[in-house]
Amino acid sequence: MNPLLTVEDLVVEFKISKAKFRTPDGVSFTVMENECVGFVGESGSGKSVTALAIMGLVPKPQGRILRGRIIFDGTDLLKVDEHPRGKKISMVFQNPLNSLNPNMKIGKQLTEVLEEHYGISHKQAIEKVVEIMKQLQIADPEEMVKRYPFEYSGGMRQRVMIAMAMLCEPKLLIADEPTTALDVTIQAQIIQLFKQLKSQSKTSILFISHDLSVISQIADRIIVMYAGKICEISPMKELFEKPLHPYTAGLISSIPDMKERKTRLKSIEGNVPSLIDPPSGCRFHPRCQQRMKKCVESEPPLFSIKGRQVKCWLYEGVED
Ligand SMILES: Nc1ncnc2c1ncn2[C@@H]1O[C@H](COP(=O)(O)OP(=O)(O)O)[C@@H](O)[C@H]1O
Ligand SMILES: [Mg+2]
Incomplete structure (x- = not known):
């Protein structure tokens, strides 16, 4: 399989009156041909802005792409005269109206x-x-x-x-929360439809949702975002079998268990941090139960482990 989309070190900066912040803040990932990649993270983590950057539609004048490359089908979309949106890349939004x-x-x-x-x-x-x-x-x-x-x-x-x-038979379809505004039964039908598209067409899909249980029904690979940064990239099966990042583990344990409806939902304690003044070191550290001294002091890199990537100091020294 060849990469269809490669995003490298993408940073979008927003300026709102005197406040400045970055989201996404240095994200890199790929979408392969014929692949469905799920993009998950709590609301406000920068998923939609990443999608809009790929579409060449970052909201102006508040937002601008500060740096990065978005290579799609061999060309850098940040340098093209005519963006292929609506042709080779198309997008479905949360609110069709x-x-x-x-x-x-x-x-x-x-x-x-x-x-x-x-x-x-x-x-x-x-x-x-x-x-x-x-x-x-x-x-x-x-x-x-x-x-x-x-x-x-x-x-x-x-x-x-x-x-x-x-x-237009796009090579890439970006679906941003396409089922979020719908009630549960309709949501299930739309997910079914995406599954059908996935099996019947060659179109790659970037499927964005804040809801990991929705993503889990469709994605081959999952990217987990937190406060503008990617914290884990894993094939779906492995992610659920053994989440590496404590945030991913938290997201999984907050999915209601179908078999044990009665068990109370565990949610991740605390709130998404402000992007204007993000926590030092690892941005997840204030909410992390496995926090170490190092997590407060310095930002972890993305460690590679058996075809997966995780941005967490717990994996220092065990990477490939
Ligand atoms: N048009 C905009 N104007 C100002 N700030 C924005 C705009 N769009 C997004 N943002 C900022 O970027 C952050 C990330 O937004 P977004 O990508 O929509 O998150 P997600 O899709 O993960 O919920 C938001 O919390 C918001 O502060
Ligand atoms: Mg969004």
Whole structure:
């Protein structure tokens, strides 16, 4: 497998009135061809900003990319004249209503994408849209294309967004909390849909969620983020069998156990730190039960252990 996306030492800086902070703060990771990478971490850890940086959509003027490289399909996206968003890279957001035009019929919004990118006729575009809607299990697509976004349910709108993102057969699909706004049953259907996409298309997926139980249903590999930094990268199976980072272990133990619903949820004590004045050393140290003196004093590097990476002093000296 070849890398499709390589992010190297990416730093985004925000300036809000007099405050300055960085998130993501020096993250590096890859997404391979045909791979589904899960991106997890509590709200505010910098997942969405990382996704927006890849899309070339860091919110301006507050935010700017301070340094780093984003190599996609052989080119550095921070240096290209024309960003491949909407073509080779597409994105699905948490709230589909923000991305759909409320005044335009769904069919028209979808066919416009196709007519623009492929220069095909309206009739051909409609046929393709109906076909992809069928694949995404939107019932009665010939009728549904004539409706407006408000006539769709939340789950159906999210299906339309996925359809729209997949129309141009992107190499990379970034899904940022695509199920977070939906109720549990609809959430399960949308995850099912992503699984289907994963098995039927060659598109790589970067699937972002604050919810590790959602990620666990779809990802091949998982990146765990905390306060702007990556703390662990592991294949999914190993991550659950033996989480390396204490934060990952905390995230896993706060997933409700299906078999033992009655057991009380353990949450990680404490709060996500301020990014403006982050803790010294390891940013997780104030919440870490295995904290050592060193963790307060200096920031650990990412140690490599058997194809996994972990940013924690516990693994110093045991790395490959
Ligand atoms: N448009 C913005 N303007 C100002 N600050 C922002 C903006 N977007 C994100 N941030 C800051 O970056 C931090 C990380 O945000 P985000 O990437 O959205 O986190 P996540 O997706 O992991 O929940 C936020 O806590 C916020 O302070
Ligand atoms: Mg987010």
